[in-house]
Amino acid sequence: MSKAFASQNDSTDKAISFSEVGKGLWAFTAEGDPNTGVIIGDDAVMIVDAQATPQLAGKVIEKIRGVTDKPIRYVVLSHYHAVRVLGASAYRADHVVMSDTARSMVVERGQEDWDSEFQRFPRLFRGHESIPGLTWPTMTFGGRMSIYLGKRRVDLMHLGRAHTAGDIVAHVPDQNVMFTGDIVEYHSACYCGDGYFSDWAGTIDAIGAFNPDAIVPGRGDALVGSRMVGEALDNTKDFIRSTFEPIARVARGGGSLKQAWDACRAECDPKFSTYAIYEHCLPFNVARAYDEALGIDTPRIWTAERDLRVWEQLNS
Template sequence: MAKAFASQGDMTEKTITFDEIGEGLWAFTAEGDPNSGVIIGDDSVMIVEAQATPRLAEKVIEKVRSVTDKPITHLVLTHYHAVRVLGASAYGADQIIMSDMARGMVAERGQEDWDSEFQRFPRLFEGHESIPGLTWPTTTFTDAMTVYLGNRRVDIKHLGRAHTAGDAVIHIPDQNVMFTGDIVEYHSACYCGDGYFGAWGGTLDKIKAYDVDAIAPGRGDALVGSEMVNKAIENTRDFVDSTYRPAARVAARNGSLKEAWDAVRSECDAKFNDYAIYEHCLPFNVARAYDEARGIAHPRVWTAKRDIEMWEALQG
């Protein structure tokens, strides 16, 4: 029987965990599904990552209401991907914050990404009929901005390209905690289909330089303590490098995409095949690594049509 494309066959509900990773800072995680973060200030709340639909966002709101009744006033979206942003309307936030680059990517490829991701992973779009449309920020920044939730300072920064061109991280200095989006993952495959392999390691170095006490990653468990934080950063680095190296070797000798796929599997399967969404990410990761190694500097737009054409080429 042919393999199901991406995560079309994954219909298993995940167990939600809600962990406090610093005073008034919470990580909403779900066994490798997209994470969200909660930052509680003096009088209000900031959410990091919206989830894919308003219905799924309500699960985050339910957890928020278990620890505070303060209003949700700010929503930060670390990048433009549909599974991160399309649930935004549920929060009723006064400000929706993205980097300038992330907003540009909504304009350039937001609808195509929505159509593509919906096809790839239908379970994550529970209640998709409630999505009012593309999510647009009310506030953008280029390199950095600071938001004060009363006396609590929240620094939002673009440290460099990695998972996308416009990734943001959120640092809370009073607890030295960071929300990294999909730049860092824990026991979950990195999705590199819109990534920058050559830049990712440098961005990880900048995160590591903060020497944070905890990280809420894009997927996987909350990371508390320097040992767990550093392990996740280095595992992410290994995943990215182990994907790119074999694809680049194939590209250098003018080998095919299918040969790159086989080479990446040979290097990565033994190390990472038990990671969440590994099989889902692999074809997109190989395609992007192969492109970057051949000199295609920026990720090409994924569409529902391009997804299937790529998948059929790899399965042939």
Template structure:
């Protein structure tokens, strides 16, 4: 009998932290679960990442209300994944912002991703009955845009392909703080199933060029101070290269997906086995690395059926 995904057995509630990473800037983290950023402006609040359900979003809102009673007017979604966007309705934001590419990916693969992630992460989707449907933006941008929360200027831009083809980051120049979504992780595995391994290191370098004093990563603890930021950028790049290299070598000699899985595990286990969601991400990461190494530039759409098929192939 095929084993369940590693995440399917992870049903314990996580401890929430709400950390100030700059003046009026906060990171909502939960022991390796998806993070959310909070930006308090002069007259309103911007949220970065919505969480998987309205139930989880209300935990973020409770934290916001512990520091301000200003209205939540803007919600930035750095990419299209279900665990990041389907809690959007809880915030009542006037504007929901995505890159053009991320918005297109909602239409192309958003429903399939929702169904896939629902089976992978049952705990995160408790209370899923409240989700009104796919989350679509009210505003999109190409390249870069600015939003003003009173006098506080927020820059939103796409630094390059990485976790997905449409990744955006949020930069707060007055405090030199960045919200990176899943381009950067800290002591959490990168999910690369929809990623672009060849581009990811250059995208990390583009982020590093801003010399952030703090980062709210996609998963893991808030990164405060230039030394901690540098460590996280370096470990994220190491994770990407350590995953892609072995899989690419197996693909180049005509080896199988299962052989690639073993090669990646041999390289990554000694360094990353204790990272959050490592076991869960590994098969999806290897499948995507194997595809990219064979010239498949656009990640194939994950469906619940494809998830099970891939997982069964690796268990044979």
């Protein structure tokens, strides 16, 4: 292989922030690493996205215990990716919640995704020995589900395909705050390797229709206020468009994957090269956009072996 995956050389610990984005609503962020949302109700706590390992989840729990001693009863997972779900056991929650589609993706490709992400991003999997296995939900739903933490209602919704086929958001209507998972990012690249470029902008528009007062995105700083929210929604849509359109032109014109890579970089580097995990995401984004442009609707499964083949093809 010509060089290591971009994130294999990223060994620097990130500074953690824990900020309140609404009454009893918190964002655990770490300079572009995966975020976790915390929803404190009258009688219990809900987690939105669990982190990659129990060790990392322990850092979230430490922050939670600085603001409440209420029991953690729910872990909601916005999608199936390993960096979001494999830390779930640390919370000892009564229920783990996913969409029906996300659970089906754990069945179909959960182990392959774990193996792939472990190879790509070793720093996030420090302490991986404590992961008990794949994370399975105790509750699933289709389009919408409401959970009550005492009087506080949390609406879980599948608003459309985007980062994966099974993405969900968590909306807390009493504060009009939304936890979006990786549908929305802020100053971080979108990982599109399992995404749906043609649907993504419409799903973001469905989020925007709520006019959220704050959003906890999948990566990057918490977004508080209409200006930051609007900027992040627009910027995420621009990232998706700027990635897909040049690649689609190459693919539909009979060009190679390497030519699509070059076209994507020409469009995206000037705008996004300083974003967190930009170089990490590029090979997977290019490969998926190329496939989708040629009519392949369902993303092909990423395995550790396929990762290496694509990386070598694009970087040799």
